[in-house]
Amino acid sequence: MSKEETYRLEGLSCTNCAAKFVKNIEAIPGVDTVDLNFGAAKLNVTGDVTVEQLEAAGKFDHIKVRPANVKRTKKVPFYKNKAHLPFAIALILFLAGLITSFNVGEDSLYTKVIFITAIAIGGYTLFIEGMKQLFKLNFDMNVLMTIAIIGAMLIGEVQEGAMVVLLFAISEALEGYAMEKSRDSIQSLIDLTPEVALKRIGNEYAEVAVEDLSIGDVVRILPGKKVPIDGVVINGQSNVNQASITGESIPVSKSKADEVYSGTLNESGQLEVRVTKRSHETKLAKMIHLVEEAQSEKAPTQKFVDKFAKYYTPLIMLIALLVIVIPPLFGGDFKHYLYQGLSVLVVGCPCALVVSTPVAIVTAIGSAARRGILIKGGIHLENAGHIDTIAFDKTGTLTKGEPVVVERVDFTELTQDEKNVIYTLEKDAGHPLSKAIVNSLTDCETVKLTDYEVVTAKGVQGIYKDKKYRIGQQKFFNVNDSDAQKLAEINRNGATKVLFGTQARIIAVFFIQDTLRDESIDVVRRLNKEGIETLMITGDNKAVADAIGNTLSITRVHSELLPEDKLKLIKDYQQKGSHIAMIGDGVNDAPALAQADVGFSMGGAATDTAIETADITFMKDDLSDLPKVIRLSKRTLNIIKQNIGFALGLKLIAILLVIPGWLTLWIAIFADMGATLLVTLNSLRLLRHKE
Template sequence: MEKAAKKEYRLENLSCASCAMKFENNIKDLPTVEDALVNFGASKVSVIGDVTVEDIEKAGAFDGIKVAQEKQRKVEEKVPFFKRKENIVTVISFVFLVIGIIASIVNGESHPFAVGLFVVSIAVGGYEMFKHGIKNLSKFYFDMNTLMTIAIIGAAIIGEWREGAVVVFLFAVSEALEAYSMNKARQSISQLMDIAPPTATIRRGDQLIEVDTEFIQINDILIVKPGQKIAMDGIVLKGTSAVNQASITGESVPAVKKIGDEVFAGTLNEEGSLEVQVTKRVEDTTIAKIIHLVEEAQAEKAPSQKFVDKFAKYYTPAIIVIAFLVAIVPPIFGADWQSWIYQGLAVLVVGCPCALVVSTPVAIVTAIGNAAKQGVLIKGGIHLEEIGRLKAIAFDKTGTLTKGYPEVTYVEAESDNDFIQKVMSIETYSQHPLAQAIVKYAAKEHIHAVDVEGFQSVTGKGAEGVVDGKKWSVGSVSWIVANSTVPAEVIARVENLQTEGNTVMLASEGGVYKGFIAVADPIRSTSGKVLADLKSAGIKHTVMLTGDDERTAKAIAAKLGLTDVEASLMPEHKLSAIKTLKEKYGAVAMVGDGVNDSPALAASTVGIAMGGAGTDAALETADVALMADDLEKLPYTIRLSRKALHIIKENIMFALGLKIIALLLIIPGWLTLWIAIFADMGATLLVVLNSLRLLKVYK
């Protein structure tokens, strides 16, 4: 039998982590569903099976959960905090509570008028809670609604109407604030989703038409005016402009885009008009992949979250048992029944697991969302935690610590411009990367090529050609030295440049030495600072793993202050080096380009790929992708991870600590229902607000 396809839906009103778990179980119980996974952080659900939106909404009816198709562009109506139905109900409940308290002070707490006002306050503020709680109780399902319902009914039975009304009001306030805070944490994803415009102007024949992005095909021509956002990934066909790519790469400085350059959906065209040939459909654009991967990352549970979920599974039944024992054991030995039943009810309220269940996911959601806005894609809570535990980092050289392409670093000749013109004119005919570096250098210096006759490439040695009637040879040191006389002091300077990591090409005219050009893959200007920042952040060991020769590698390592260097490595040797580092240091990261370094990236604790923007391989193979082709975000990522680990530990301590303190108040008999709800509400709000501090971690 063919397996049903997986469908994804977006959710509204999902503000409670324990409700998300119940919702997931309800969907799994549907007869036509094979499996389901609720992503609390991204407010999404994935379902394998034959279901409708109505079926899923029915499964979430206990919490008023609304469902929409994932691709459905829905403009959410922004309802102000004080205009939300649940908050209006809370205010009405508070009004009756205040009038009831005044009436109880004037007429006495047990006066029918005061009791009536408290009953109205409880009924208005707690209606939804009671509805869910009684339904859960009939199924022996114990969540916060069930515990609160038992506590309030118990309070009413023993005549504690005022306490019951206070607790219902405080619980309603707690729920409203938790929903508000959770929505704030989720904004990082909703902002990502709003980056790319829903429509775009395209040219079809001689006409310019505006169409929805889902109807745009590959090879369509986008017309992007100054100040507009680019709607699709593509290649610039016409025009030059500065494009702000901060939404994708986190770079604050706009990138200059000209004909042939790649542009991404969601980036802002700042200056000139552009014509862009579309290269990807809307669901395959870089921003679409980022959103998908961020949402998947938030669904993946970190080790600390798995621990909390397992702990919470046994925690709630344990609280119910403790509450039962508190209520009946002391009275059996002669204590007052009413007082201890009241204490038992307070234990139930304290025992609501909200703060504990939400302690980890809200921190993970916030941190991963913040990282995505800064141009760092972290593909799961487990990787977020592992980054904070790193002790050693291995770097590929080419394209990671260096720019990844050769540049002219030094020229020595009697007349530099004339020398460069002759050499560049010959190298124009060559496709070798070193030759292209010389051509680019000449273009930058506004030096133009002259005619060359009889061009010939000499494999493994260099190239020859006739310029202005004289034969010029450009190539390796050994080749030119063998065919012309090169001064000893020149050889010494050349050897010194080679020691520093340069490749040197000599040139001769008619067998007479004329000068040399040094070319190197230059070190990124930011590499030294990044490595210094990593050392100050506590990274004990930094090593460069490269296929380059040892002399070049050691020269670069010395300049950057790397702890160690391993050169002349094949991909399998890099893999062995990573395994050795893991044995010695435990948690090890590998930073590379995501293609050549795939084995090493996979073997490391955390694989970090450079230049994820536009590179599908980097997005797929690595645990973390630095969207800009730049290392500067690496120290920020480590700081964010360590801050997240610290906050998760604080959250668990807050969640359990406040409850333990409240439970200890049972011993002297000081625990009241309103203290219990304050402990629960306080812990939940502390956890959520503490997690929101992760939004403040910047580059």
């Protein structure tokens, strides 16, 4: 049975190189399948192959390979990297050629030999790859550059040929820098993963590899150390910085029974933690996997650009051929137009165009992940920028999902005995409203009840001192006319009523509400201000839903809905032409989340379901991340459009210079390098946080 291994790559700078690298690996005997994730620089190979063989397959682009479980080594400074030695020698020779040309002339044999030597040393790998692809009739950028440089040498423009070699190398380096920089976000997540843990063995603790930990093992986490694995605290108290998982900067207090996550930092006290997840199942591992998969999924714009690039290069070659052939037929200088045609080939390098979209998408997804926002793919990032309607679930999304007693009205003064009865009846009822009532009572104790009974869909009851007390819904009581009138008078809009008393007499009424998230009002206000229609779709009753909708200024409120009703509502809006997003807790909202153009989930740090269900998950459970994602999406779309404009605009301007005969190889390579530089720097603006 063939084994599957995962590797991480360094130096993978362009999509053309990636495709070539895959073909080279597939040609290795013993290799069955190859899957390369360009955005994440991650390689999966099934078969029998060594790291040395893989690096040999990527030697043309100086690609370095390491097993996925091996941390990256410290980066080698540019001046110490042997891969850059040919460039350094070529640069020195070029400068020497310039000095010689000033002293003995450009046409001197010494000058030409120096420039030709610079071309040979600096461009030999380019020429080898270019000739290989030319024989295969695969007209990639290496072919274009090879033809242009050799053509320049043949017509005696050796100085410009040498300059093209050097500037092309700089352009490649810039492209490589852009991709490595955009991958730094995901690499920083990988670097968070601890390699060892202090495992309890008997009464002692020993250092073991994190991947050797099993569920149920106990590990000790010292102050100032990273949490090695997901687990539950069984002893100790500390403040844990969870910024790596949730993006929140304020440390969270952890004590017995609290969950801790791999990669977070234990700041103060010592903790003992029982392992609940294997190393490959942790929140951090899932985040890394999801972000890497997201970077491999091409956004619609990227698919369009890739398709366009296939026709773009042959079109450029045709234009270059026409420039070389047609003017001389009408008396033009053949050597001049041959030079112009070669310059068009250089301008036509598709580097900047091909990198214009992926570098922006990878940068945006990685930047969001570092802030605790998981985006599952470029398509979801793009779709978020087109949203015109957002449907909110209520409980756990707009509200905290933690009901509290907002008011208590006593029909007769409550005695301490009666408070104790309420406390005892509700203490073990297990309902969220019961918990709210218990939390509202102070200085109460459990009393002995007889005939304790939970009556489904009504409430609970029990006998204390020969009197039967009950607490629950109004239908649980035989309310007399006097009490009924009082209940009607004290109705609180948006609150749930829970009654306490005997069967025939009401003693007290608790008004309970689910509290709004602190950020809900501001988030809805900002969305409304941006022209996005806001909906609330909830299973709660109409009175409660309408009250919360009015408080938040929600555009439309749809209440008393089952999960299938929510799904139908989403479909109805889509059929009307709306680009609708759904945001919920990822459990009972799963059908609607899946149907929406973009599904957002809350509670990522707490639930695996949220991560699995939604297209975008907020790890720190903060609703204010919603407008941030929409803004990030719109910024990314704008930057992609700008990148495509830069890439094509500069090249078009350069090509138009052919008409007056002003296009030179120098201008051509500067146009290509300038486009790559602009695209690179413009995309890296996405690393800056704009709240």
